[in-house]
Amino acid sequence: MLYAVLALFGAAFAAPFLYRRLGDRAGAVLALVPAALFVYFAGRAGTVTGGETVRQSWAWVPSFDVSLAFTLDGLSLLFALLITGLGALILLYASGYLAGDDHQGRLYGFLLGFAGAMLGLVLSDNLIALFVFWELTSFTSYLLIGYKHGYEDSRASALQALLVTGAGGLALLAGLLLLGAMGGTFSLTELAPQAEALTAHPLYAAAFVLLALGAITKSAQVPFHFWLPNAMAAPTPVSAFLHSATMVKAGVYLLARLDPILGGTTLWVWTLAPIGAATMLTGAVLALRRTDLKKILAYSTITALGTLVLLLGLSFEESVKAAVVFLLVHALYKAALFMLAGSVDHETGTRDVTKLGGLRDKMPWTSAAAILAGLSMAGLPPLFGFIGKELAYKAKLGFDAADIVLPGIALLANALTATAAAIVVIRTFFGAPTETPKPAHEAPWSMRIGPLVPALTGLMLGIVPALSAPLVDAAAGAILGKPVDVKLTLWYGLGPALYLSIATVALGIGTYLAWDRVRGFLANADGLMARGPEAGYRAALAGMVAFAGWSSRTLQHGRLTGYIATVLLTAVGLVIAALVRHAAAPVLPAWDAPLEAVALAVLVAAAAIAVPLAKTRLAAVAILGASGFGLALLFLLAGAPDLAMTQLLVETLIVLVIVLVMRSLPAFSASAPESAARKARDAGIAVAVGATFTALALVVIAVPLDRTLADALAAASVPEGFGRNVVNVILVDFRALDTLGEITVLAIAALGAAALVRRQRASSETPSDVPDPARLGTEAEGAEAPGETSEPHVSERHVSEPAAS
C-alpha cells in the first residue's frame, strides 16, 4: 500500500514533464495511475469484505513510535475506491476541460499529489502519519484552489481554505498527541481495544474537542462552513474531486475512524449532532439563495457533510450504517453534478441557472447524466440516493432523545436539497433554450465519461442494491467493530421513513415552484449574512496583521544600542533568576593562577576599560582587538589550542569587518553630544552584565566538573573516530549532525546579512525606480528573496523603497 501512495506522488512529479511531452493527452494517460490503483484495491476487496484487515508497516521514525503503518479495512477500502476511482475519472475529465490550458501539467501534479495524500490519510494506522497526510491534503488543496493565481479572489479563497483547515489541523495535532499520550501508542489498531479506558480518561474532553475542531473545520461544518463555497474559485474538476467527494470528507473519515475509540459518549453525541444538524440546515437554506451552479452544489455539499456528521455524531448502529451508505451516495452524485456543472460552463460560457435553459437537446449525454445524478440527489427511487435517504430517516427516527426535532430538521434539509437538485437539473436542461455567451453544444467524450460513470453507478446500485452490500457492510463493520449486515433495498415497507420521504418530495417540489420568491426573500437577509462567521474570519485576520505590525514596530525599532541592551539585560535577568532559584552563591576559588595568566587577564580587563574612553573609532577597534587577542592567549594557556586559534582568527576578521563597516558610518567624534544620563545608563548595563557573568563563572567553577562525557568521548576518539584531536572528531563525526545544522545556519545568515547590506546600499544610493544593475548581478541572486518578501511596514523605515528588481 505504501507503493500505491508513492505511485500517486511519483505520478504527481512526472505530470508536468508528461504534459510537455504529450500535451492535452497527458491527463488521460495520467488517469491510468489512479485507475490501476482502483483495480488493485478492487482486487483486495474480496479479502477485506470477507472480514480480514490487510496491514503493512514500514518504520519511519521508530524512536518516536512513528511508522508508515497502513491498514486496509472496510472503511479505508470504501474511501480508497472513491479516491482512486473518482480520481481517474476526474483526471480524464480535466484533460478535456483544460484542453489548451498551458498550466495543466501543474494542475495534474497537484491533483495526483492530493490523491496520494488523501489515500495515505485513509490508509494510515499511525496517528502521526495520518496527521502528515492530513496536512498534505490541506496544502495541495491550497495549491489547487489558487490554481488561477492571477485572480485576487482565487488567491484569497485559497488562503482562506488553508488558514481555516490549517488552524483546525493544529488543533487536530494537539488532539492526536493527547490521544497518543492517553493510550500510550500512536497506533489506531492498538488504541481501539482501549475505548472504555479512553472515554473515561480525565483528558478525554480536551482530546475530543481538539480532534473535533480538526474534523469540523476540514469538513466545513458550521461555523467554519464559509471556506467551502469560496473554494469554488478552483477549476471545476478540482471542486468535483476535493470539495465534494474526497478532501471535505476527510473530517467525516476522521470521525468515523475515531467513533469506535472515542464515540458514543454524551459529549460526542451532543457536540457533533447539533453541529451536524445546524450545518445541514444552513447549507440547505443558503443553497437556495444562489444562482451559480457551482455555488448551489457547494452549499448542498455542506448540507450533505452536515448530514454525515450528524449521523456519525448520533453514533449508534443504524446511524453509522446510514452514514456509510449516504457517504457513497453523495460522493457518486455530487462528483457527477460538479463535473456536469463544469461541462455546462465549458460549453455555454455561463454557470448562472437564471441564464440557462433547454440544454437537453443540445447536450443529450450531459443531460442524461444530470437527470440521473439529480434524481439521486433528490432521493427519488430507483436511484441509490433514495436508499441513502431512507436509511438516514430510519436512523434519525430511531434516536429517542430528539424524536420530533431531528426528523423535522432532516425533512426540511432534504426537501431543500431536492429543490436544489431540481434547480440544477430542470432549470438548466429543461424549459425553453436561452441565449448563452457561447452557442451550446455537447461536451467532448472525455468530459462525458467522467460524470456518466458515477451517475450510472448510482442508478445501478439503486436497482441492484446487493452490489454495494459487501462494501457497505465491511465499512460499517469497521466503524462498529463487529460484522454487520446493512439491509439495502428500494422497499422498506410502509412506515414513518417512507411517509417522510413522500413529504420531502412534496415539500421539495413546492419550494422549487416558489424558488424565485424564496430567493428574493432570502436576499433580504444578505445584510445579516455579511455579519456571519466569515466576518469573524476577516476580523481575526485583520487583527493578526495589526498585531504583527505593532509587535514588529515595537521590537524592531532599528536602534542598535536598544537591541544590544535588550539582549544583554534579558541574559542578565535569566542568569540572576537561575542563580536565585538554585540559591547558588559565588565562591572565590583557591588562588593558583600562573603569573602569565594574571598578566593577560589584566591586559584584557584594561583593554575593555579603555575601549569606551578611546578618542577615535579606529583606536576603539584596535583596543577591542587587543582584548580579544589577550583572551585567545588565555585559551592557549588553559590548554585549548583549537579554541585559541579560532578566537584569534575570528578576532582578526572582526577587526576587518568593523574597518569596512566604518567606511559607511557617519563621521565619528568622541565628543558626540551624549548626555550624562545616557552614559550612566550604558555604564550601568555594562557593570550589571560583567558582574552577573563573573558571578555565574564563579558558581560554575565551584561545581566539580563531571568528566564522564568528556572522558568517554576522548576514549572513543581514536578507536572509533580515527583521530587524536577530540574536538575535531566531535565536530565532524560524533556530533556531525549538529555541525551540519550550524553550517546551514551560517550559510543562511550569510545570505540574509549580505542581502540586507546590499539592500541598504541600494536604497540609500539609488532613490529611483530604475532597476539597479548591481542587484541584478549574479551575486545578488541569493539576495533577491528576503528583499522581496519583507512586509511593507518594515521597509518604511528606509530612506526610500528599494529599487524594483
Place this chain on the structure above:
Amino acid sequence: MNTLILRTATRFLTPLLILFSLFLLWRGHNEPGGGFIGGLVAAGAFALYGLAFGPAEMRRLLRVAPEALLGVGLALAVLSGVAALVVGLPFMTAFWATVGGAKLGTPLVFDVGVYLVVIGFTLLFLLALEDDSTPRPSTR
C-alpha cells in the same frame, strides 16, 4: 590601502596562507586545526588580498561566487552523510579507508564542506560590505 609594501607582501602571503589553511584542514583530525579554523585562515588570506588589491581583484582570484561556496560546502557535508544511507546505516555514519598509508574517510569530506562554508560565509559578508552599489563588471 594602496601601499607597495602591503601589495608586495600580499602576493607572497596569500598563497602561503591558503596552503597553510589546507594544511590545517588536513591535520585537523589529529592535531589542532580542522575545517572551521582552516576556513577562517583561507578567508583571511582572501580578505588580505582584497584589502591590498580591491574587491574586484579578490573576486577574480576567488573565481566563483561566495554563494557557490556556501552551496557546494553544504552539499558536500550532506553527501558525506548520505553515503551511509545507501548501505542502510543511519545518516552520517562514518566510513574510513586507508589509501597509501593515509586515513581517508567521510568525516574528511564533511570537514571540507565546513571549510568551504566558512570561506563562503566570511567572503560573502566582506564582499557585501566592500562592494559599492555602482555597477560592477561581471566577474564570472
